[in-house]
Amino acid sequence: MSKGEMMRCELILIVLHAFGTTLIHSKDLHPCDRQCEYPPSPKICEYDFVIEWYYTMSKACYDCPFVADDCSRPHCIPADGINRPLVTVNRQFQGPSIRVCYNDTVRVVVDNQLVDDESVTIHWHGLFMKDTPHMDGVPMITQCGIPSRTTFTYEFLADPPGTHWWHSHSGFQRADGLAGPLIVNRPPDQDPHRDLYDVDSDDYVIFLMDWLHTTTLDRYASSHHNFGLFIGDNVLINGKGVFKEFFNTTANITYSTPRKVFTVEKNKRYKFRMISSAAFCSFEVSIDGHELNVIATDGYDIKPMLVSSIVIHSGESFDFVVDASNEISNYWIRVRGLEICAIFVNDLTQKAILKYQGATEVDIIASPNLTSNVKQLNNQWSNSTDPNNIQITSLMPQHSDLYLDQSRYRDTPDQTHFIGFDIYMNGHPSFNDPKLYPDYKKLLFPKLNNISFVVPKYPMLTQSNNIDNDDLCFPEASDWTQSRSQFCGDEEFCSCTHVIDVGIGNLVELVIYDEGGFPFVDVGHPMHLHGQHFKVVAMKKVGDSLSPELVKELHANGSIEYNFNTVLKDTVIVPNGGYTVVRFLADNPGVWFFHCHLSFHLHIGMSLVFRVGEPSQWIKPPEDFPKCGTWSDSGKSSSGQQAPLPNILLISTIMTPYLFIFYAMC
Numbered sequence: 019m020s021k022g023e024m025m026r027c028e029l030i031l032i033v034l035h036a037f038g039t040t041l042i043h044s045k046d047l048h049p050c051d052r053q054c055e056y057p058p059s060p061k062i063c064e065y066d067f068v069i070e071w072y073y074t075m076s077k078a079c080y081d082c083p084f085v086a087d088d089c090s091r092p093h094c095i096p097a098d099g100i101n102r103p104l105v106t107v108n109r110q111f112q113g114p115s116i117r118v119c120y121n122d123t124v125r126v127v128v129d130n131q132l133v134d135d136e137s138v139t140i141h142w143h144g145l146f147m148k149d150t151p152h153m154d155g156v157p158m159i160t161q162c163g164i165p166s167r168t169t170f171t172y173e174f175l176a177d178p179p180g181t182h183w184w185h186s187h188s189g190f191q192r193a194d195g196l197a198g199p200l201i202v203n204r205p206p207d208q209d210p211h212r213d214l215y216d217v218d219s220d221d222y223v224i225f226l227m228d229w230l231h232t233t234t235l236d237r238y239a240s241s242h243h244n245f246g247l248f249i250g251d252n253v254l255i256n257g258k259g260v261f262k263e264f265f266n267t268t269a270n271i272t273y274s275t276p277r278k279v280f281t282v283e284k285n286k287r288y289k290f291r292m293i294s295s296a297a298f299c300s301f302e303v304s305i306d307g308h309e310l311n312v313i314a315t316d317g318y319d320i321k322p323m324l325v326s327s328i329v330i331h332s333g334e335s336f337d338f339v340v341d342a343s344n345e346i347s348n349y350w351i352r353v354r355g356l357e358i359c360a361i362f363v364n365d366l367t368q369k370a371i372l373k374y375q376g377a378t379e380v381d382i383i384a385s386p387n388l389t390s391n392v393k394q395l396n397n398q399w400s401n402s403t404d405p406n407n408i409q410i411t412s413l414m415p416q417h418s419d420l421y422l423d424q425s426r427y428r429d430t431p432d433q434t435h436f437i438g439f440d441i442y443m444n445g446h447p448s449f450n451d452p453k454l455y456p457d458y459k460k461l462l463f464p465k466l467n468n469i470s471f472v473v474p475k476y477p478m479l480t481q482s483n484n485i486d487n488d489d490l491c492f493p494e495a496s497d498w499t500q501s502r503s504q505f506c507g508d509e510e511f512c513s514c515t516h517v518i519d520v521g522i523g524n525l526v527e528l529v530i531y532d533e534g535g536f537p538f539v540d541v542g543h544p545m546h547l548h549g550q551h552f553k554v555v556a557m558k559k560v561g562d563s564l565s566p567e568l569v570k571e572l573h574a575n576g577s578i579e580y581n582f583n584t585v586l587k588d589t590v591i592v593p594n595g596g597y598t599v600v601r602f603l604a605d606n607p608g609v610w611f612f613h614c615h616l617s618f619h620l621h622i623g624m625s626l627v628f629r630v631g632e633p634s635q636w637i638k639p640p641e642d643f644p645k646c647g648t649w650s651d652s653g654k655s656s657s658g659q660q661a662p663l664p665n666i667l668l669i670s671t672i673m674t675p676y677l678f679i680f681y682a683m684c
Contacts, residue, residue, distance in 0.1 A: 049061070051118075053203075054119035054203045054204050056205035056208060058205070062122070063116070063123065064127070065125070066108070067114075067128045069128060069130050071103055071133060072103070072104055072105070073101065074097040074101055074102055074111075078093035078094045083096065083264050083273045089275065095257070097229065097259070098229060099260070099261055102230070103194070105186070105196040106196070113195070114198055116198070117220055119204065120177065120203065121176060121177060124172070125171060128140060128171070131166070136166050137162075138188045139157045139161060139163055140186060141154060141155035141185055141186070142172070143184060144178075144182035144200070146549060149175070151607070154608075156548065156611050159474075159609055160478075161644070163646070178318075179203065179317065181292075183198065183293045190234035192617065194234050197295045199223050202317070203218075211319065211339075211416065214322065216286045216287045217287070217289065221280070222280060222290045223293070225256050226296060226330065227254050227296055228250025228252070228254075228296045228366070229250055229252045230297075234617065241618065248298055249298050249359050249362050250296075252368065253355060255278045255353060255368055257278075258275065260277060261275070277370050279371045280351070281373045281375060282342040282372060282373070283342065283374070284376070287339050288342060289313075290338050292328070292335060292338070294333065296332040298359060299358070300332070302328070302329050303327060303329075303352070304327035304328075305340060305351050306349040307349050308342075310325050312338045315587060316586070318551065318587065319416035321413070325394060326392050329356065329394060329396040330396065331396070331542070331544035331591045332615040333544050333588075333589035347377050347381040348377045349372040350371065350382065351369060351370040351371065352369055353368045357542065398594075398596075410557060410585060410591075411554055411555070411584050413584060415586070424553075427553045427582050432524035432525050433521075436566070436570060438466075438530075438532075439530075439624065440464070441541065464614065464624040467494075471516050475648045477646070478515075480643055480645070481647060488504075490514070491514035491516055492518070492519070494518050517627050519628075520631075521631070522607055522631040523604060529570075529597060530597065532595060532597075533595075534561070543592050543614045543616065545589065545590060545591075545614060547600075547610065551586040552600035553601050554584055554587055555582055555584060556578050556581065556597070556599035559594070559596035560572075561595050562595050578599060580599070587600075589615060606630060607631035608630055608637070609628070612625060613626075
């Protein structure tokens with residue numbers, strides 16, 4: 019057999035493998051996955067989540083990938099063919115999709131079957147949680163962690179409509195697999211883009227993540243106690259991908275794990291919903307020979323924008339329409355890692371297949387240059403004046419009655435806060451003991467306004483009466499200079515429970531800026547706000563660096579160009595050496611987390627909390643809502659007697675059972 023014939027056979031096997039997997043995975047729809055009606059007829063939509071540690075390429079996979087059908091067996095999770103532990107819901111990967119109608123009641127019973135002493139919480143990313151702030155799913159902010167071998171029922175309204183998602187907010191479980199789509203549909207006559215597409219279903223959700231070949235805690239410990247890189251080993255599309263080849267010596271044929279296949283019918287238009295659950299990377303996404311007609315981001319409708327590719331950052335979502343009017347064939351969907359994931363890895367990429375019905379197995383058209391459109395959306399590194407770079411602030415809203423009055427965002431803000439960050443070279447008492455190894459004292463360490471967030475001793479929302487205000491810090495307050503020594507002393511490194519108080523109904527402006535001092539690579543930070551969307555009113559990469567003094571001067575002298583006719587989002591990138599200005603209406607009382615969505619940055623303390631209103635104005639949880647907190651040997655809860663745990667120590671407590679997995683692998 020010639021080399022060309024062998025390559026042809028290998029390609030046929032790869033495509034057949036992927037096609038066969040797609041056909042086998044048909045499923046019955048949940049009763050709430052329906053066409054929504056107006057006037058609405060809300061349903062109670064119940065889901066059972068059994069969460070457990072599982073394993074890729076397990077015995078359930080039999081002879082996968084050499085026997086294609088074996089990769090589709092129940093409980094078989096091939097991922098990219100590398101054996102490793104992962105966290106699953108109902109032994110599915112990616113996690114199961116929730117698809118409901120606007121104003122349905124979502125009820126999810128979480129059964130935590132993780133190994134002993136490992137707790138879990140689920141965050142419903144992009145949903146407002148109005149009237150149910152205690153269901154937002156952030157441990158020690160809105161609830162206690164759900165202990166292993168117990169259950170907890172989340173119940174909340176599906177609001178707002180759009181493409182959202184759910185994920186664990188405990189430890190590194192999201193990066194280890196615990197995440198999935200959450201789609202909130204609405205009646206067709208309330209969708210301003212309904213005439214632009216023919217098909218909208220779960221079959222056209224693109225769920226992206228970077229993927230490690232070890233547990234994320236292992237990589238985290240290596241990065242912060244040794245010299246490991248905090249980047250992914252591969253990229254997965256809907257939990258699938260190719261990393262290595264499997265060679266069958268008997269048949270002299272190379273196999274691989276299955277790719278994700280999206281099957282389309284010629285001359286139909288498909289609404290794709292794309293979500294990034296990345297732990298480390300930003301991605302560039304394109305489809306060979308097809309333009310992407312972008313119609314929404316983070317669930318918010320925009321005026322359609324034709325682009326050739328989209329840059330998507332961790333936590334973001336984009337809806338786009340693909341017109342399947344090309345030649346009947348198979349086309350690559352290409353995903354490429356950017357930033358640090360492009361510099362320190364030779365080829366952090368992944369591909370899925372857009373398959374036209376009727377295409378033969380070998381009809382892969384590999385050329386991406388089948389369209390003259392070269393516009394890219396959401397590239398934070400390119401000059402904002404580049405006509406081929408479409409920034410988020412250039413997207414115009416497609417107004418809907420389901421969203422807030424847009425004119426309010428033009429008013430003078432009631433509060434303005436400057437939130438700066440960088441990857442600082444700081445000593446940290448948990449990672450760098452100057453007495454033991456002074457030569458390695460410095461560590462790349464992200465913070466917000468030079469503060470590393472400390473997890474409070476009690477859940478701030480549901481047990482506020484247990485929290486003494488003296489245990490919290492308010493760096494934005496006028497008296498911070500005097501009170502700083504209480505939390506930082508004379509140390510260069512400062513950590514505390516960082517809080518910004520906000521009055522209910524206030525218009526809040528955040529000038530978020532990146533000082534750009536990270537010396538190795540142009541890294542941006544995707545910042546996510548819980549409980550409300552914000553309007554992105556300005557964005558600019560100023561240069562290689564940006565000082566706090568300069569950004570405040572630009573703001574004071576009117577040099578920042580505002581655009582109020584732009585999009586609402588829940589997650590936005592902040593350019594390295596630049597700023598992003600957002601405004602939100604604080605109409606949702608409660609305690610809301612604000613943080614970088616990159617996993618290591620979040621867990622090392624790159625976060626703060628907005629307290630909207632006073633505790634007396636917050637919705638009270640049920641009387642029997644679970645409680646937790648510190649305990650002293652006097653036999654009663656203590657407040658203020660025990661130093662707050664740094665973020666990493668809380669993670670270590672939650673994640674200790676991982677160690678048993680590591681030992682088993684050694």
